Amino acid sequence: MQISGAQMVIEALIAEGVDTIFGYPGGAIMNVYDEIYKQNNFKHILTRHEQAAVHAAEGYSKASGKVGVALITSGPGFTNAVTGIADAYMDSIPLVVISGQVPMSLIGTDAFQEIDAVGISRSCTKHNYLVTDASDLARVLKEAFYIASSGRPGPVHVDIPKDVTAQIAEFDYSIELNLETYKPHTKGNPRQIKKAMEAISKARRPIFYLGGGIVNSNAAYEVRELVKKTGIPAVETFMARGVLSHDDDLLISMLGMHGSYAANMAMSETDLVIGLGVRFDDRVTGKLSEFAKNAGVIHVDIDPASISKLVNADYPIVGDVKNVVNEMLELSSLINPAKYSAWRESIRNFDELHPLTYHEDSARLKPQWVIERVGELLGDIANISTDVGQHQMWTAQFYPFSRPRQFISSGGLGTMGFGFPAAIGVKAASPDKVSINFTGDGSILMNCQELMTAVERKLPVINIILNNNYLGMVRQWQTLFYDKRHSETDLSVQPDFVKLAEAFGGIGYRVNTKEEFDAALKDAVEKNIVAFIEVIIERLENVMPMVPSGGSLFNMMLLEKKEKK
Amino acid sequence: MQDENARRVISVIVVNEASVLSRITDLFSGRGYNITSLTVAPIPDSRYSRLTIVTSGSIRVIEQITKQLHKLIPVLKVYEHADLVEKEMALIKFSVSENITDIATLCAAYNGKIVNVGDNVIIAMVADEPKRVDNFLKIINKYNPKEIVRSGAVALER
Ligand SMILES: Cc1ncc(C[n+]2csc(CCOP(=O)(O)OP(=O)(O)O)c2C)c(N)n1
Ligand SMILES: [Mg+2]
Numbered sequence: 002m003q004i005s006g007a008q009m010v011i012e013a014l015i016a017e018g019v020d021t022i023f024g025y026p027g028g029a030i031m032n033v034y035d036e037i038y039k040q041n042n043f044k045h046i047l048t049r050h051e052q053a054a055v056h057a058a059e060g061y062s063k064a065s066g067k068v069g070v071a072l073i074t075s076g077p078g079f080t081n082a083v084t085g086i087a088d089a090y091m092d093s094i095p096l097v098v099i100s101g102q103v104p105m106s107l108i109g110t111d112a113f114q115e116i117d118a119v120g121i122s123r124s125c126t127k128h129n130y131l132v133t134d135a136s137d138l139a140r141v142l143k144e145a146f147y148i149a150s151s152g153r154p155g156p157v158h159v160d161i162p163k164d165v166t167a168q169i170a171e172f173d174y175s176i177e178l179n180l181e182t183y184k185p186h187t188k189g190n191p192r193q194i195k196k197a198m199e200a201i202s203k204a205r206r207p208i209f210y211l212g213g214g215i216v217n218s219n220a221a222y223e224v225r226e227l228v229k230k231t232g233i234p235a236v237e238t239f240m241a242r243g244v245l246s247h248d249d250d251l252l253i254s255m256l257g258m259h260g261s262y263a264a265n266m267a268m269s270e271t272d273l274v275i276g277l278g279v280r281f282d283d284r285v286t287g288k289l290s291e292f293a294k295n296a297g298v299i300h301v302d303i304d305p306a307s308i309s310k311l312v313n314a315d316y317p318i319v320g321d322v323k324n325v326v327n328e329m330l331e332l333s334s335l336i337n338p339a340k341y342s343a344w345r346e347s348i349r350n351f352d353e354l355h356p357l358t359y360h361e362d363s364a365r366l367k368p369q370w371v372i373e374r375v376g377e378l379l380g381d382i383a384n385i386s387t388d389v390g391q392h393q394m395w396t397a398q399f400y401p402f403s404r405p406r407q408f409i410s411s412g413g414l415g416t417m418g419f420g421f422p423a424a425i426g427v428k429a430a431s432p433d434k435v436s437i438n439f440t441g442d443g444s445i446l447m448n449c450q451e452l453m454t455a456v457e458r459k460l461p462v463i464n465i466i467l468n469n470n471y472l473g474m475v476r477q478w479q480t481l482f483y484d485k486r487h488s489e490t491d492l493s494v495q496p497d498f499v500k501l502a503e504a505f506g507g508i509g510y511r512v513n514t515k516e517e518f519d520a521a522l523k524d525a526v527e528k529n530i531v532a533f534i535e536v537i538i539e540r541l542e543n544v545m546p547m548v549p550s551g552g553s554l555f556n557m558m559l560l561e562k563k564e565k566k
Numbered sequence: 567m568q569d570e571n572a573r574r575v576i577s578v579i580v581v582n583e584a585s586v587l588s589r590i591t592d593l594f595s596g597r598g599y600n601i602t603s604l605t606v607a608p609i610p611d612s613r614y615s616r617l618t619i620v621t622s623g624s625i626r627v628i629e630q631i632t633k634q635l636h637k638l639i640p641v642l643k644v645y646e647h648a649d650l651v652e653k654e655m656a657l658i659k660f661s662v663s664e665n666i667t668d669i670a671t672l673c674a675a676y677n678g679k680i681v682n683v684g685d686n687v688i689i690a691m692v693a694d695e696p697k698r699v700d701n702f703l704k705i706i707n708k709y710n711p712k713e714i715v716r717s718g719a720v721a722l723e724r
Contacts, residue, residue, distance in 0.1 A: 123589060124596050128639045131584070148639060182581055182642045306633035309626075 006135035006166040007032035013142035015042045016174045023054040027074025029101030032166035049450040051078050053422035055085020059094045060426025063409045068095045068150050075101045076114030086156050087125040091413025095154035097145045104164040118160045127155030135168035152185030153304040189320030197299045197316040198332040204273035206344045207233050213240025214278020220323035221405035232338025236264040240412045243402035257285040258548050259394040262355035265554040267348050276300045278322045281311040291553035301325045363539040368467045369399050376401040383435040384427045388420035388444030391473040394544045396439045418447030424462040442468040452505035455531035463525045466535045477543050502533035509533045570624045575647045575721045578617040581640040603718030618720045649724045655693040655717040664709040676702045
């Protein structure tokens, strides 16, 4: 059929089964917005900032498992979106980001709102395209969706000049893709898998090291089964929270910089690391030369470049985690769970020695209590997003996650301002769940304009602002490593968060006590409109335990022991 | 792993399309890898081009470079060469007042000759293994070369 480039964009989104996109219009993308006005097949959610549009698309994708879509204009629209694109790149989130560009005849002339968008996005996308002819659009968009969602997922950026969106050309979305140079390897080598399973059966202190790749490959339930059948204890990375349920006996906890003592000690004493969908990030490993020093390494990942990048793999297995774990399950009779009972016992001892906990020793509420309390009150019915900082680490440590895709947070890039728009995307994807965003008094101001989006589109995200009047995580490092010189991290001067929420038509609460908190949360859930619950917390609380940057996992700073009153 | 910073030659076959070269060079600069030389030209009768990249690094770094190159969507194949035939060309400009006979003889020893003679300058060409080109350039220093241009290496597996 002969249609305009702008109509092709709409047709492609419909063909891909997209039901919601996020965006912000402007000159170069107006032809596409004109077609959005005329159609009724999918929703467009107008955020109030392009960065928020991309974060919302990320949240939507994370919660639904589908490709997230964002639509933006050229120049400043695109540059505003870059942080979101980079965030999705670091966390392997499948997105298709479509931007307008100045007309072809003006490219390279420093035209109004012209920026070399593909030049900028090249280093923070899985792939990108500048479309120079509308007859390429069907293929390009189809490739974009395929590349974003296959292999190791990631964002794909498609830049379309304005005249190309006006150009009439032939459109056929049923074309077969012919990507001779892109063939992700999804099936693990059976011989390697067998060898790995034999190694596990011989190991005495093996450990599962579970990563975000498991979530991306929708393999959490297979992994749960493998863990159960083998009786081997497991640690989760930050990105893998919820892969195992919080009440799984074999789940030790999160490992890494703010991982639990038991998780980090188990990792240091293991004789065989079974890495599934992980990348040995520096926040996880600490000092590399001391990481799992005496252990063999099995490493399963879809990205060959992740394997032996930082830690040499003795059993490298390139493939989709789900396929590989299914093959491992076939061979699970090789493994005798009873063999590891002493190992499980010694991990339990680590945990008893230094459990992951906190002291309720201040007049003000403790942030960890707030997070645990939300877990008690909402548990499984909430999806949990976070911003970046101390509150993010406490959430990862203390929320009782029970399913994959329940926890949505910016891991790789650590983007303050991620949480609220992401939670809006999460709510759009799963309206039947309560969408909670744990945020900080610093982070929330980095996208608080999204109150308007949430009010307008009736996406009642509950933002729990853990207010310590500090850029707390930076303050913590200054306290510990810069001799308490709290340079530019004191946020004593603040807006009235209650009024701020109300100014946009949301609801605000300021909370000082446990009773007030319970009441506010209950009310916010019932009222079902976007909310700020500002919780005044202990200002100088630190995230513990902590492996100082570059230190070894077994050299943790620990929570001070106190006698129980 | 004798040599941490050994010289390596990598050939990359890529789809011949817009901006593919910047994808490759961006990858090198973004990840902090060196490029000693880079040549690129279309492969006859195909939609592909071939790049020859001379770089340096430990085995681990080279393995990462190879894998990261592979991840780029338009990259078809990446070879790190072990057993290869390698050639590089150089053009050198001398004043006509230098000893042209000597220069011509030297060039011949390095698969070259004088390729252009003008009123004031001559241009000589050699084509040989990069190491030998290095050598040649050292030797001809005494003839006061005015300008030197090297092509970068091209290579084929034996
Ligand atoms: C966009 C951005 N800028 C700066 C940082 C560095 N940074 C990391 S945590 C943090 C403090 C966050 O403060 P707040 O949101 O109040 O959270 P808290 O640590 O107090 O819980 C800062 C500034 C960042 N991660 N992202
Ligand atoms: Mg704070």
